Amino acid sequence: MGELDGRVACVTGGTRGIGRAAAEAFLREGAQVVITGRDADKGQQALEEMAGGDNVHFIAGDVTKREDCEAFVQGTVDRFGRIDILHANAGGAASPGPVAEITDEAMQETLEWNFWHTFWTTRAALGHMIPQQSGRILATSSVEGKLGKPGLSNYVAAKHAINGLVKSAAAEVGTLGITVNAVCPGAIETDSMKTAGPGAAESMGMTYDELKSMFSEASAIKRLNEVEDVAAVLVLLASDAGAGITGSLISIDGGTSPY
Amino acid sequence: MGKLDGRVAAITGGTRSIGRAMADAFLAEGAKVVVNGRTEEKGQQCLAEMNAGDNAAFYAGDASKQADVEGLVDFAVDHFGQLDICCLNSGGIDNTAPVAQMTDEEWQLELDWNLNQVFWGMRRALQHMIPRETGRILVTSSVEGKLGKPGIPGYTATKHAVDGLVKSAAHEVGTLGITVNAILPGLTETDTLREKAPETAQALGMSYEALIEMFTSASAIKRPNTVDEVAAVALLLASDAGRNMTGTLFPVDGGTMPY
Numbered sequence: 413m414g415e416l417d418g419r420v421a422c423v424t425g426g427t428r429g430i431g432r433a434a435a436e437a438f439l440r441e442g443a444q445v446v447i448t449g450r451d452a453d454k455g456q457q458a459l460e461e462m463a464g465g466d467n468v469h470f471i472a473g474d475v476t477k478r479e480d481c482e483a484f485v486q487g488t489v490d491r492f493g494r495i496d497i498l499h500a501n502a503g504g505a506a507s508p509g510p511v512a513e514i515t516d517e518a519m520q521e522t523l524e525w526n527f528w529h530t531f532w533t534t535r536a537a538l539g540h541m542i543p544q545q546s547g548r549i550l551a552t553s554s555v556e557g558k559l560g561k562p563g564l565s566n567y568v569a570a571k572h573a574i575n576g577l578v579k580s581a582a583a584e585v586g587t588l589g590i591t592v593n594a595v596c597p598g599a600i601e602t603d604s605m606k607t608a609g610p611g612a613a614e615s616m617g618m619t620y621d622e623l624k625s626m627f628s629e630a631s632a633i634k635r636l637n638e639v640e641d642v643a644a645v646l647v648l649l650a651s652d653a654g655a656g657i658t659g660s661l662i663s664i665d666g667g668t669s670p671y
Numbered sequence: 672m673g674k675l676d677g678r679v680a681a682i683t684g685g686t687r688s689i690g691r692a693m694a695d696a697f698l699a700e701g702a703k704v705v706v707n708g709r710t711e712e713k714g715q716q717c718l719a720e721m722n723a724g725d726n727a728a729f730y731a732g733d734a735s736k737q738a739d740v741e742g743l744v745d746f747a748v749d750h751f752g753q754l755d756i757c758c759l760n761s762g763g764i765d766n767t768a769p770v771a772q773m774t775d776e777e778w779q780l781e782l783d784w785n786l787n788q789v790f791w792g793m794r795r796a797l798q799h800m801i802p803r804e805t806g807r808i809l810v811t812s813s814v815e816g817k818l819g820k821p822g823i824p825g826y827t828a829t830k831h832a833v834d835g836l837v838k839s840a841a842h843e844v845g846t847l848g849i850t851v852n853a854i855l856p857g858l859t860e861t862d863t864l865r866e867k868a869p870e871t872a873q874a875l876g877m878s879y880e881a882l883i884e885m886f887t888s889a890s891a892i893k894r895p896n897t898v899d900e901v902a903a904v905a906l907l908l909a910s911d912a913g914r915n916m917t918g919t920l921f922p923v924d925g926g927t928m929p930y
Contacts, residue, residue, distance in 0.1 A: 644907060657904075659891050
């Protein structure tokens with residue numbers, strides 16, 4: 413018997429990285445899962461690799477668009493009849509730069525990608541969860557939701573904003589059987605970090621290898637985290653055992669964040 | 672296959688309440704467990720209830736005494752051959768005097784029970800774990816490790832102190848396969864609470880329910896946490912899935928703490 417038997421989950425940015433690990437962990441524990449991503453080809457590839465049959469479904473769309481975010485939630489309900497778990501996971505840093513130089517567009521795009529997407533999907537999911545008086549909202553924040561690195565202001569601000577949203581929403585729905593939490597992973601070398609990392613490193617005046625060292629050196633374990641570390645915490649928060657944990661910003665960062 | 676097959680755990684204050692829930696959860700996942708408490712009779716009753724045969728043992732000792740705390744660690748190693756998981760869980764509110772009226776003796780007792788216990792147990796356990804380059808230290812802290820209520824200065828100060836100890840130790844052993852974490856439960860409905868709280872409530876001129884509500888009104892879920900919710904987090908941190916989480920102050924408080 414799985415810890416998530418009979419539950420339905422929607423994971424944004426679920427074809428790769430943390431979202432993919434979460435989707436696979438939810439499937440293993442008996443849930444039905446919708447994953448989302450921008451690229452239909454990558455979506456199909458993910459479905460084949462996950463081999464979850466009818467229990468996993470892909471919806472193509474762009475999390476920086478409100479209609480798409482709302483369609484992910486509605487599409488999950490249409491496909492599997494309900495939504496019990498929303499994992500608002502997609503995100504990243506678009507054209508990072510220091511505050512004195514960053515463009516409006518880079519700030520706006522990063523806020524939409526991370527914060528607005530989390531807000532849009534959370535609002536839509538709560539529309540289903542409040543009447544059913546049960547649910548789990550899980551947001552992928554970051555160690556940068558608690559700290560702040562130079563040259564990453566858009567990402568840092570967006571992740572801090574997610575943490576605030578999580579705390580307010582948790583207090584609003586705390587007596588309705590719905591929990592709202594954020595996971596705050598340290599740096600993980602996902603495909604998306606390999607793609608965006610070199611640009612972020614350049615914005616911070618260093619090489620990509622130096623960037624990775626900077627993150628691992630700040631931790632106690634002196635290495636980067638892994639997607640499975642995050643997925644294990646997400647399963648706990650999504651399961652019945654997580655019913656008493658809400659409004660929490662759980663650090664999964666090898667001892668990096670001070671709180 | 673259990674998540675803790677082949678592991679050995681020792682738990683201070685493990686015969687009842689949160690510690691007992693941890694013991695039950697660890698046993699269910701294949702670990703061998705030594706529970707500790709002050710009275711032989713309660714220990715034997717606990718062993719009978721756990722019904723785990725040779726996989727469980729009891730060590731009688733007072734968690735506010737150095738020899739007994741170190742004795743528990745040594746006993747676990749002697750009895751089961753190793754120690755993989757050390758839960759420094761005992762503790763509580765021994766005195767409700769405000770700072771202005773607290774005596775040195777009362778203060779010292781709070782320090783010994785809540786703080787020194789953790790230090791003595793952690794030091795002894797690490798001396799065993801460091802050469803083996805593997806281990807898990809779990810400390811039961813509290814929401815009062817981040818907050819502070821009037822009338823419990825000893826409890827509040829010692830819980831803040833163990834959080835600091837956890838963070839320092841996590842960095843010292845972070846590359847040695849050893850993690851050190853604290854769990855911060857909100858008010859948890861335990862056997863001990865059910866026994867002692869009615870009397871406290873009466874003294875305060877309120878019902879037991881009103882007393883519980885006074886504590887839970889600060890949470891989002893408006894109810895106490897359960898021992899099983901705390902044990903589920905302990906299990907995650909003790910398992911392989913928790914290998915990259917360290918120095919973390921893990922909240923299980925229904926959304927009470929602001930950070």
